[in-house]
Amino acid sequence: MAILETKNLSKSFGALAAVDGVSLAIEAGSLHSIIGPNGAGKTTLFNLLTGTTRPSSGSILFDGRDITGTPAHRVAHLGLARSFQRTNVFPAFSLLDNVWVAAFACAPSWRGILWRRADRYPEVRARALAALEDVGLADKAGKPVREISHGEQRQLELAIALAAAPRVLLLDEPAAGLSPEETRKLVALVRALKGRYTIVLIEHKMDIIMSVSDRISVMHFGSLIAAGTPAEIQRNREVRRAYLGGVAA
């Protein structure tokens, strides 16, 4: 069953159709990758799914419910969490506070929001620590963001998304700018998360995509040009042409 679906989703910026009639169905529990050359509209698609930008036309269904045009802060409460391509954290906070803010947002109630001390929410703190544990940063919980490496910041980026206890996780190039060693760690992490969450993954590194994905959709100039299993995509002529600029095959 599809948990997240788009129907004819489009977004234009002036004359540019960044996302053009995309119909996509993400199966619950699967890891669905979206690939495509730079500028294919992958991040714009994520922005549409999470309500950061409003689509020009088309619709988005989450768990059978139409969520088109729902603002970002409400989409987060529905159980759709994202990580960002460029590290997008709270720089002055400790790692724990970064994750705490996300965990509190999706806590069952906001009682005492104005009065109770923020450190007196044991269940929120536990969830925040669990998210840091999931990405392997639990031992650095008290450190400020500026004292951790770029690779660790990418892990933190992921932890913030996890802390919201989402049903669907949208990961926008989690391995961007990582060294081969850090990339290996991150791939292992994504593999560990697979099955616990429905994951939609944008990535450029083909070896990662081919090894972790259940399904792959390929975008080119805003449109979907192919969809299938990793093996099917590898054989697809149109995909090769998109990547190699029309000279291949």
Place this chain on the structure above:
Amino acid sequence: MKKENILLLAAVIALPLVLRPAIATEIWIFAIFGLGLNLLLGYTGLLSFGQATFFGSAAYVAGWLLKHYGIGVFLALGTGVFVGAASAALVGYLCVQRSGLYFIMLTFALNQLFYFVAYQWTSVTGGEDGMPGIPRPAFLGIDFRDPLPYYVFVSALFLLSLWIMKRIVESPLGRILQAIRENEVRAEAVGYDAARFKLVAFVIGGAFSGAAGVLYAMLFGIVPLEAIGFVTSGNVVFATLIGGSGSLYGPIIGSFVFIWLSESVSTLWARWPLLLGVAFVIVVLFFRGGVVEAWARFWSWRSSKQKI
């Protein structure tokens, strides 16, 4: 008891001994005003150049009721808090729709709007002459016309305000506001309606400004037109930045420096704003965290020398 609290209590006790009680009282009033602004400026990252809107509106409304209906001192205070919060809700609702420079200009423009209403509506506000004759009603037989009891009253309210503000900034709300300051896009993405939280910060800041406005009106027995003017809005921003907007205690220190300079030094030297200007330049160039940061750096420098 923590070191800050002991210092504060000492300051509350010592201030009327070394300064005229009216000046000492004004320092704590201005500090309440600064605490409210700092929730916006320091914690939420919103530069409001219109805090006098709430300060002045509260002073006029409560002043009017004090003068013509003889309401009690706590009712006047309650009215001020309410008017401050309500006017901030109105202004804030319009301002949080925009960000950056547009936000600042909106707070400023709406302040001017309120200013000209007060300027024109002479039958109520007295226009340029201000609204004189505001009494300080007695409470339980304590005569607040006496400067010292009024000082005690104001400083107790200041300590209460500080305690409330401390609770707010240490609550989840305080942390969410800081998250919005740090990264609004991410705060939205994890599930916070940034505009609504900014509005809440505005309303709380407005309530503090309103309380300060009423206390100010009762202190001087008049609401001058400047109470709602942009210079007052600028002064509180100025004082908070000099004290240090990154800290809960910054606006208190800023208020002390600002009021003390303007009231004490101004009698000796008419061009005292020059001193403030110099202080401001030093803060912006070298100590972005104001006096609080300068102090912290001085101590870490000293302790590092002692180790060697």
